[in-house]
Amino acid sequence: MFTAIVSAETLRSTLDSVSVLVDECKIHLDEDGLGIRAVDPANVGMVDLDLDASAFEAYEADGEVIGIDIERLDDLAGMADSGTLIDLELDEEVHKFRLRMDGLEATMALIDPNSIREEPDIPDLDLPATIVLEGRDLNRAITAADMVSDHVEFGVDVEREVFYVDARGDTDDIHLELGREELIELDAGEASSLFSLDYLRDINKAIPRDTEVQIRLGEEYPVKFTLPYAEGRGQVTYMLAPRIQSD
Amino acid sequence: MFTAIVSAETLRSTLDSVSVLVDECKIHLDEDGLGIRAVDPANVGMVDLDLDASAFEAYEADGEVIGIDIERLDDLAGMADSGTLIDLELDEEVHKFRLRMDGLEATMALIDPNSIREEPDIPDLDLPATIVLEGRDLNRAITAADMVSDHVEFGVDVEREVFYVDARGDTDDIHLELGREELIELDAGEASSLFSLDYLRDINKAIPRDTEVQIRLGEEYPVKFTLPYAEGRGQVTYMLAPRIQSD
Amino acid sequence: MFTAIVSAETLRSTLDSVSVLVDECKIHLDEDGLGIRAVDPANVGMVDLDLDASAFEAYEADGEVIGIDIERLDDLAGMADSGTLIDLELDEEVHKFRLRMDGLEATMALIDPNSIREEPDIPDLDLPATIVLEGRDLNRAITAADMVSDHVEFGVDVEREVFYVDARGDTDDIHLELGREELIELDAGEASSLFSLDYLRDINKAIPRDTEVQIRLGEEYPVKFTLPYAEGRGQVTYMLAPRIQSD
Structure with missing residues (x-):
């Protein structure tokens, strides 16, 4: 089960950080926060993002992994005025992600995580x-x-x-x-x-x-x-x- | 005979309200104000606009009907700085519409009203x-x-x-x-x-x-x-x- | 030998004034300032620009003539924040023009002045x-x-x-x-x-x-x-x- 409340700005920064490299990604909804790792199709650029549960107004998750179309979610989140909060909820039965903001409810189909490019192992290089x-x-x-x-x-x-x-x-x-x-x-x-x-x-x-x-x-x-x-x-x-x- | 003085803003709002549906329209220049009714080519969207004579600084009309290219008139009216007034005059002999604004005089050919799509009867529906x-x-x-x-x-x-x-x-x-x-x-x-x-x-x-x-x-x-x-x-x-x- | 220090704004105004007619031009780097004369390919429009040495923070030139790609130099000069100064230097040996601004050094290849359309004689007309x-x-x-x-x-x-x-x-x-x-x-x-x-x-x-x-x-x-x-x-x-x- 996943529910969270987050500022429109934080949600959009998260998505914009990843969308510079990939169109779709898996999001790990762990107990202590959210994580995204992705690599571009040519395997040249990788992104590794962590957002702590404390960045949310409310946050509850059990380790779910969901697949999303980043631009689509970013567009929907863009309907919230900046400075306002967005309620997020995962409806696992119908594989939908739900956003609520100022009376507007948007429901977005999830992507099967198995259809998304595998997440990279980001090497722990010793760089001088x-x-x-x-x-x-x-x-x-x-x-x-x-x-x-x-x-x-x-x-x-x-x-x-x-x-x-x-x-x-x-x-x-x-x-x-x-x-x-x-x-x-x-x-x-x-x-x-x-x-x-x-x-x-x-x-x-x-x-x-x-x-x-x-x-x-x-x-x-x-x-x-x-x-x-x-x-x-x-x-x-x-x-x-x-x-x-x-x- | 038609002569009027109107703020650039009011003239442009009038034109912009109609241009979202059609490119050309008839304008009824009645004694008590101006009226436009138009329907889009597919007959799906209609617009019905009235602008009272009191919205003008000066207004005199005898029920003339003129045909105009909306975007063209909007462009010419756009030459007036916002907050300034535009003098309008109909020259019926040569079928021209004349705008005067801050020393600039623009003369625009009218369109034969008979060549413009017929105006719709906007039904007086009883909507619940x-x-x-x-x-x-x-x-x-x-x-x-x-x-x-x-x-x-x-x-x-x-x-x-x-x-x-x-x-x-x-x-x-x-x-x-x-x-x-x-x-x-x-x-x-x-x-x-x-x-x-x-x-x-x-x-x-x-x-x-x-x-x-x-x-x-x-x-x-x-x-x-x-x-x-x-x-x-x-x-x-x-x-x-x-x-x-x-x- | 040519070296100069000029505000980003003055350099860009100079280039923008000329780029409305031509893509490449010769710049005369005379002792008392810089001069550009150019005519468009169709021989219809000419530009004649003079910038006095006093417009520069520092200026030293010996009558060099260089050929430049105007848009390219304008782009590089655009890297300087407005209000900052740009150091210019001509490296005649390697036919390069050098710009220095806030720690950034850009080196631009010059164009052979002989390959640039000849400069027009701008007639001294007696216009009434x-x-x-x-x-x-x-x-x-x-x-x-x-x-x-x-x-x-x-x-x-x-x-x-x-x-x-x-x-x-x-x-x-x-x-x-x-x-x-x-x-x-x-x-x-x-x-x-x-x-x-x-x-x-x-x-x-x-x-x-x-x-x-x-x-x-x-x-x-x-x-x-x-x-x-x-x-x-x-x-x-x-x-x-x-x-x-x-x-």
Whole structure:
């Protein structure tokens, strides 16, 4: 049995965080909160989201797993005015998810969880470099890189103690360096990896300007972006596989 | 002879109210005000608009009937800054309509009224249920219904004294109930009819959030939406034919 | 050698002024400032822009001429927050243009100036009428004319001392007159010429509402629009060839 009451904003942030990578997902409705893990069809980008029961006004669950069409649920949740609460209820008999908001009741068919792409095992990599920065700085680096190229290098220059972003296009280049003063935290280790901007552009949409983002990076290794949401009661991690450096 | 002075806002509201259903219309320029009646090409949606002479700064007419391209006149009227007045004049000799606003003079060719679809007789139906509600509540019901289906049922539950909106899609449903507290007025009579969201979506664009809308409803009968505009000196009624209930 | 520091806003205004007519241009980096002259592919519209060295925070140049892709440079300059400064530097060895802004460094390939359409000689015409008016009045006249026709007549009625704009479409007409009270300045001489709205629509995008624009006009002669920018430290002139009056 699952029933919960949540702010429209928290529900939509949860869905928007996942929809940048996949259209459908399984949601684990565990006793202590909600969890989503998903990987994109090409197996390049993964998302791992946790939202604690304390982020809800009311929350009761017994470990159910449901399959949902993310955009559809996001649209329905969008009918609630921001600042209002949404009542959620799982009707297991008819495989429906029910939302109630200001007198409006929406009933949404669930997707059979077995028909949804299997959830990834998100590896617990030992990545040598950790960078913490403002979302706006990461937003800007990705947007600039995307103007000139379709891939970008993220790296750390250990000696100079800078985190750098480097994009080389056919005619134009972008280079951004952030030192200790511009960063919130820097645990400098040898790191330099190349990533596809197709994915970063999408993930970037889910990174708010004013949120602290932790980046973990290695040498030709996946990158992990971790950020809190829902006033710290939720957390999202994106993991992105590297591209092979061609030069 | 027709001459008038009207605020840009009132002229544009008039045109926008009609353009949601038709592209061209006849305007009756009567001594006591202006009237428009039109039906959409499929004969499903009708509009009946009256604007009293008192809504104008100056108004003089002798019962002329003119044919206009609504969007074209709306575009030209859009050249006036909001809050300014537009001088209107009919030049019957050359079949032109003239607008003057802040030094700008626009002359628009009229359409032969005989070439415009005949005006509908809007039947004076005796509909058993009357509901008065805020435009925003109707906006929300139509928008939500439109997310899940292409048709929607409007009805009144006489016993429970609620007005309801019910949309059933292939996978998802929407149900909205408004009781006496949420409604401005409810004259409950047996009523339940199905309507096409194609039309309601368009009519919805002409229903402001903060206007009181009167809905009259019957059993598999047309619905009428009536709302004031131009500070109560104008009134628009939309009538929409029901769809046959298929189940 | 060229290095300069300029506000993001001034750099973007410069580029936007030119991009309404051409995609690529040569920039003359002279000792006392920057100059751009360009003509559109059809040889109908010309732009002549000067930006004084005093518009820069720092400026040093030796008469270099570089070729640039305007939109590309505009996009890169768009990465600077408005109100911030951009460092510009020409790297002649590798034919690159370098922008630095808030830790971000962008390097852009230059275009061989010889591959860019030759710069026009902008004739020093003796035009009999001069009109100075608010940008917003010119914006409005062009927008209105564009609604009804694809060409427009600009003229001066010497006896009545008015500047007029006249557009005649297939069905609708626009006529705008501005007298001495509405104009900032009027040096009335016989003038009346017809222009293509395709070009005026584009030039209009580069005319701010709150800038004084000087128009010089003759009898079936080109029109010149001259306006200051960058707080008067820059100036743009557009020249547009007339269309042949057909009636």
